[in-house]
Amino acid sequence: MTLEEELRGLLISELRLTHIKPEQITDDTPLFGNGLALDSLDAVEIVILLGRHYQIDTSELEHSREAFTSVKTLADFVRKKKEKV
Amino acid sequence: MKYGGKYGNAFFHHIIRRFGVTPAYLAVLGLAVPYYSVIRPSVRKSIYPYIERRFPGQNAWMRFVNSSRHLVNFSETLVDQAAAGILGTQRLNFDFPSGELLREVSRRRKGLVVLTAHVGNYFASMVMGQYLDIPMNVVIDTQNYQGNHFFDLTKEKIPFRIIPPTFEGLITATNALRTGEIVALMGDRKDNTRTIEVNFLGSPVEIPATPYHLAYATGADVGVLLSARTGKLHVRMDFEVIRENSEWQNLGKEAAIHRMAQAYADRLERYVNRYPFMWYNFFDFWELTSKGNK
Numbered sequence: 001m002t003l004e005e006e007l008r009g010l011l012i013s014e015l016r017l018t019h020i021k022p023e024q025i026t027d028d029t030p031l032f033g034n035g036l037a038l039d040s041l042d043a044v045e046i047v048i049l050l051g052r053h054y055q056i057d058t059s060e061l062e063h064s065r066e067a068f069t070s071v072k073t074l075a076d077f078v079r080k081k082k083e084k085v
Numbered sequence: 086m087k088y089g090g091k092y093g094n095a096f097f098h099h100i101i102r103r104f105g106v107t108p109a110y111l112a113v114l115g116l117a118v119p120y121y122s123v124i125r126p127s128v129r130k131s132i133y134p135y136i137e138r139r140f141p142g143q144n145a146w147m148r149f150v151n152s153s154r155h156l157v158n159f160s161e162t163l164v165d166q167a168a169a170g171i172l173g174t175q176r177l178n179f180d181f182p183s184g185e186l187l188r189e190v191s192r193r194r195k196g197l198v199v200l201t202a203h204v205g206n207y208f209a210s211m212v213m214g215q216y217l218d219i220p221m222n223v224v225i226d227t228q229n230y231q232g233n234h235f236f237d238l239t240k241e242k243i244p245f246r247i248i249p250p251t252f253e254g255l256i257t258a259t260n261a262l263r264t265g266e267i268v269a270l271m272g273d274r275k276d277n278t279r280t281i282e283v284n285f286l287g288s289p290v291e292i293p294a295t296p297y298h299l300a301y302a303t304g305a306d307v308g309v310l311l312s313a314r315t316g317k318l319h320v321r322m323d324f325e326v327i328r329e330n331s332e333w334q335n336l337g338k339e340a341a342i343h344r345m346a347q348a349y350a351d352r353l354e355r356y357v358n359r360y361p362f363m364w365y366n367f368f369d370f371w372e373l374t375s376k377g378n379k
Contacts (some may be wrong), residue, residue, distance in 0.1 A: 016338075039278060039279065040252045040255045040278055040295075041255070041278060041279055041294070041295060041298045043252060043255065043256060044255055044256070044259045044298060044299060044302050045298075045302050047256055047259045047260070048259065048263075048302045048303065051263065058256075058259075058260055058263075059260050061256050061260075062253055062256045062257045062260060063253065065252060065253060
């Protein structure tokens with residue numbers, strides 16, 4: 001399973017997006033706005049799930065809004081943080 | 086509700102600087118209160134939705150009297166806030182019987198969401214950050230905060246980190262809680278995010294859901310910190326824990342969040358019953374917009 005696939009599953013389960021199937025989310029589907037229409041409180045949960053599942057420092061996300069753009073950008077952020085460990 | 090204005094505020098700030106606090110009280114009582122009570126009654130009437138629920142069944146005269154008393158208290162509080170900014174926060178006298186409880190809970194380093202409200206001298210309560218061992222963050226929009234009579238005037242080092250109520254700010258608050266810090270938020274004024282419906286003074290109201298989502302997501306403890314103006318430059322503060330040790334987490338997210346929000350509304354209701362003329366939300370707090378939960 002790729003990191004992107006894993007993140008799709010996590011977003012659906014942790015954010016309770018029960019009306020969405022994983023295959024409906026592409027790597028580039030916008031998480032906010034016209035895409036999944038998530039909001040800032042969902043972003044809070046994304047921060048928590050990234051910290052919990054990947055044990056990474058999420059403080060950088062305070063200045064990296066672009067990391068929340070899509071599954072791909074989230075995966076890139078996780079990879080970058082994992083490389084640094 | 087617009088109260089004061091640039092030149093009006095500058096006038097009262099000049100009186101505080103030149104003559105002291107007591108003349109400023111007299112000036113607001115002689116000028117500002119009659120102006121906003123009689124000449125521009127829309128300001129006084131903006132308190133009615135609250136006054137009518139806090140004192141049900143009152144006649145028109147008593148509604149006028151009570152709303153005017155509200156304006157008197159609000160005006161004196163603004164003088165105190167400005168005086169703390171101009172003359173220094175050391176001029177404020179604090180009575181904080183539950184201060185040790187706040188220190189004790191914050192020292193657990195589990196993250197602490199502190200809910201405040203527009204009650205009494207609420208800006209003064211933020212100054213309490215200097216007495217805590219744990220870093221304190223306050224989510225507040227200092228740029229657009231009407232009646233910002235403290236931040237504009239103080240030259241002191243603010244004893245907390247200000248977090249703007251933005252997307253990035255919310256991430257900052259989340260990380261602060263994850264590292265065991267304190268995050269204080271106003272719980273009684275809707276923002277642009279989700280709201281949650283609770284009962285307050287006998288009717289449903291919507292309050293911001295953000296504090297409870299933050300607490301639920303991070304497992305932080307939750308407390309309520311309210312303040313009352315008890316005299317000239319005197320502030321009484323009360324802190325109470327409403328959730329600790331991830332209580333209610335097993336109820337599921339929505340139920341836990343609602344339980345926390347109602348607990349906050351109950352504490353606020355108890356406070357405005359005790360200090361009826363010190364809740365400063367000058368709009369119809371009971372108007373439901375149904376932004377709703379997600």
